[in-house]
Amino acid sequence: MILAKVFERFVEQTPVTVMVRACMEHALPPAELDALFEMQAERGYTRQLLFSSVVELMSLVVTQIQPSVHAAYQALRHTLPVSIAALYDKLSTIETSVTSALVSPTSQRLAPVIQAMGGHMPSLLAGFRVRIIDGCHLAATQRRLQVLRGSIAGPQPDHALVVLDPQFMLATHVIPCDEGHAQERSLTAQILELVRASFLQGHWGGSASAARCLSRQKRASGAPQGWARTSSR
Numbered sequence: 001m002i003l004a005k006v007f008e009r010f011v012e013q014t015p016v017t018v019m020v021r022a023c024m025e026h027a028l029p030p031a032e033l034d035a036l037f038e039m040q041a042e043r044g045y046t047r048q049l050l051f052s053s054v055v056e057l058m059s060l061v062v063t064q065i066q067p068s069v070h071a072a073y074q075a076l077r078h079t080l081p082v083s084i085a086a087l088y089d090k091l092s093t094i095e096t097s098v099t100s101a102l103v104s105p106t107s108q109r110l111a112p113v114i115q116a117m118g119g120h121m122p123s124l125l126a127g128f129r130v131r132i133i134d135g136c137h138l139a140a141t142q143r144r145l146q147v148l149r150g151s152i153a154g155p156q157p158d159h160a161l162v163v164l165d166p167q168f169m170l171a172t173h174v175i176p177c178d179e180g181h182a183q184e185r186s187l188t189a190q191i192l193e194l195v196r197a198s199f200l201q202g203h204w205g206g207s208a209s210a211a212r213c214l215s216r217q218k219r220a221s222g223a224p225q226g227w228a229r230t231s232s233r
Contacts, residue, residue: 023113027106028055040101044093048081051098054090096176107170114168121167131172132164133191135184161187163194 010018030052037044037051057072057080066072069091073084080087114120124130137159161184163173175190 023110024059026113027109028052028059030056032105033102036101036105037098040098041095042097044090044095044098049086049090051094053080054087054094055102057087058091096178100174100176103171103174107165107168107172110170111165111168114170119168121169123167130166131194132166133161134164135159135161159184161191 007018030050033052033055034046034050037046053076057069057076060066060072060075061069066075069087070084073080073087082090111120158176158178159182160177161175162171163175164170165172173194175187177184177187
C-alpha cells in the first residue's frame with residue numbers, strides 16, 4: 001500500500017477520523033454520484049463540473065469545515081475546472097429529484113456498516129419495520145436575494161418531509177417541496193408511494209384522509225393494521 005506507514009500512524013493516533021473518512025467515501029462514491037445525476041437529472045447536464053465534485057464541495061459546507069460555498073470553492077479551487085459563477089449556476093440548476101434520489105442509496109450503503117459494528121437499535125415494535133415521518137423547513141439565512149432586500153417580509157423557505165429509520169437512525173427517503181407555503185399534507189400522495197406492505201406506516205400529522213388512504217392500502221395488501229404516530233410542524 002502506498003504511504004502505508006503514514007496511514008498506519010493515522011490509524012493508531014486518530015482512528016475515529018480514519019473511520020469517518022472511510023464511511024464518507026463508502027457512502028458517497030464519486031462514480032455512483034455521477035451516474036445517479038445522469039439518471040435523475042432532467043434539465044441538468046454535465047460539461048466540466050461533475051456532480052460528485054459539487055457533492056464534495058458542499059460536504060465541506062454542511063459539515064461546517066468551510067463557512068460558505070464561496071469559501072469552500074476557494075479551498076478546492078485547484079481541483080475545480082470552472083469559475084465561481086459557473087459553480088453557483090450548477091447549484092441553482094440541480095433539481096430536487098436529484099437530491100432526493102441521493103438519500104436512499106446512501107442509507108442503503110451505510111446500514112450494513114452500522115449493523116456490522118453493532119450500532120443498530122432494537123426495533124420500536126417487534127415484527128414491524130417502523131418508519132418515522134417528520135417535516136422540516138429550510139433554515140433562513142442572513143443572505144437575501146437583492147430583489148427582496150428592500151422588503152420587510154421575507155420569503156417562506158422550502159420544506160421537505162424526511163423518512164427516518166429509527167433502528168439505524170438513518171434518513172431513508174426525502175420528499176422535497178419547493179413551494180414554501182404548501183401544507184405538508186399536500187405531499188400525501190408521494191408518501192403513499194413509499195408505502196410497503198411489510199412496513200408499519202405512520203399516522204402522519206393526525207390527517208384522517210391520510211389514515212384512511214393508508215388503511216385501505218394495507219387492507220388491500222393484507223398488511224397488519226398498526227400505526228406509529230409522528231410529529232409534524
